[in-house]
Amino acid sequence: MSNSADSSSGPGRRLFRHPARVLTAAVFALAGLIFVTSANTAKGTNLRTDSSLLKLSDLIQQRSGKNADMEGTNAAARKDVDALVRRDDGSTEAENARLKALEQAAGTAKLSGRAVSVTLDDAPPDATANPGYPDPQPNDLVIHQQDLQAVVNALWQGGARGIQVMDQRLISTSAVRCVGNTLILQGRVYSPPYKITAVGDPAGLKQALDDSPAISNYLLYVKAYGLGWKVDQHRAVTLPGYSGTVELHQAEPVK
Known part of the structure; x- marks a missing residue:
């Protein structure tokens, strides 16, 4: 009996009687390995703030700001160049008048006149369906590309002489x-x-908005879920001239 008791309490049995100690030691060993690996990978830098992990939205906002600054610089340079050309090219009054007309048509010159503006907005954060309509899906509560395009197309159809979206003038390549x-x-x-915002005859612009099937469809969502829709008429508005690049790019066949 004593031999059996000694055998059961010897070193060979201890591992099986205390598995928790073995598991704890293994966890600490694994944690130490992870810390060493992380330190070697970081090389003294903060892995959480690595520039490669910046959100895409942050990068887009940074590029947007840079593009805005470049547009301002480009507009100032273009203004200086136009002034030098008008001073030194020796053009006749008729030629200058034709040039101004082309600038107006291209959208690179300021444009003033009566106008209509349309404002679209997402539904409120707590939006619910009005009585008689199904519960909204996430896509039902936000403005989509086709909604903005529908308004722009309708305003052109209504005889707009120029259109501005937010603070930028549209041209043929926009x-x-x-x-x-x-x-x-x-x-x-x-x-x-x-x-x-569109400069033109307000009556024609409003009628084009009313006649657009795409806008009529959008107005259903306005009624059902509370998307934003506001139409204002203005006696006098001045649209800025387009200040970006006017270079044309075209597709080329792959060789």
């Missing part, structure tokens, strides 16, 4: 695009509410 719930226009990023 593209109204949305990424997520933000608008990207000519290298700049905007968040709702979105304001679109």
